[in-house]
Amino acid sequence: xxRRKFLGYVGCGCCSLMLQSCTTAPITERKxxxxxxEASLNAKAAKIYEKIKNKEKLSDDQSMLNExxxxxxxxxxxxxxxxxxxxxxxxxxxxxxxYILIDNDKIKNAWCMPGGKIAIxxxxxxxxxNTNGLASVMSHEIAHAVAKHSVERASRGVLIxxxxxxxxxxxxxxxxxxxxxxxxxTVGLLSQIGIMNPFSRKQESEADYLGLIFSSLSxxxxxxxxxxxxxxxxxTKGKKIPQFMSTHPSxxxxxxxxxxxxxxxxxDYPPIKKNN
Ligand SMILES: [Zn+2]
Numbered sequence: 162x163x164r165r166k167f168l169g170y171v172g173c174g175c176c177s178l179m180l181q182s183c184t185t186a187p188i189t190e191r192k193x194x195x196x197x198x199e200a201s202l203n204a205k206a207a208k209i210y211e212k213i214k215n216k217e218k219l220s221d222d223q224s225m226l227n228e229x230x231x232x233x234x235x236x237x238x239x240x241x242x243x244x245x246x247x248x249x250x251x252x253x254x255x256x257x258x259x260y261i262l263i264d265n266d267k268i269k270n271a272w273c274m275p276g277g278k279i280a281i282x283x284x285x286x287x288x289x290x291n292t293n294g295l296a297s298v299m300s301h302e303i304a305h306a307v308a309k310h311s312v313e314r315a316s317r318g319v320l321i322x323x324x325x326x327x328x329x330x331x332x333x334x335x336x337x338x339x340x341x342x343x344x345x346x347t348v349g350l351l352s353q354i355g356i357m358n359p360f361s362r363k364q365e366s367e368a369d370y371l372g373l374i375f376s377s378l379s380x381x382x383x384x385x386x387x388x389x390x391x392x393x394x395x396x397t398k399g400k401k402i403p404q405f406m407s408t409h410p411s412x413x414x415x416x417x418x419x420x421x422x423x424x425x426x427x428x429d430y431p432p433i434k435k436n437n
Pocket of ligand 1: 301302305360365368408409
């Protein structure tokens with residue numbers, strides 16, 4: 162079983178401390194602690210997203226933006242459809258999906274805020290290279306949001322720093338020098354929602370695993386995922402390390418795990434046909 166195979170890799174953390182706040186991640190069924198209400202986190206993310214749209218220069222490359230939206234729409238559909246068909250609660254209910262392409266060739270990054278607010282920077286398009294590559298990166302970022310990793314992270318923050326406000330927890334992460342040197346004037350905004358802080362190792366593996374599933378369900382060739390990480394690794398040899406790599410380290414470990422999971426996922430999660 163895929164789920165067992167996934168848990169075999171990351172181990173099954175148990176949060177016996179507060180059982181009533183313990184839920185499980187979709188598909189992998191990894192246990193998660195959630196003390197922060199998802200709706201309030203999504204609302205906060207939506208506000209920050211609006212500010213970023215005003216601050217950043219949005220690309221006027223409509224065909225590229227359309228491609229991003231097309232990939233996104235296919236993923237939105239296949240994720241909801243998969244959970245509906247499996248008689249499972251759709252984790253994307255309450256999401257208000259949105260996609261922007263930020264015109265900045267220096268920044269090789271992409272992210273998805275809690276609630277489905279997505280940004281792609283033109284700089285990462287040199288690494289994603291093609292539609293399947295772009296789908297790989299987008300599905301990984303979408304997986305972080307679908308698996309509610311930010312809710313989980315914020316909840317852990319509450320446990321560690323009881324009495325601290327949510328904003329303090331989010332801005333408490335130390336920004337790496339890489340992020341500082343990019344000249345992103347939105348760094349402060351992004352750090353408020355935790356986008357500039359790396360997720361945990363388990364969350365990263367889970368996003369890799371679920372990302373492969375979502376890409377496969379949406380009809381993309383997930384074999385490109387390995388090539389993406391190889392290109393990321395190659396890009397770290399340059400002077401400017403991609404921002405994506407500051408929050409997504411260790412491509413070697415990923416490439417091995419992704420290769421191990423790939424064939425099984427292609428067989429178990431075939432493309433869902435969209436009837437229109
Ligand atoms: Zn990630």
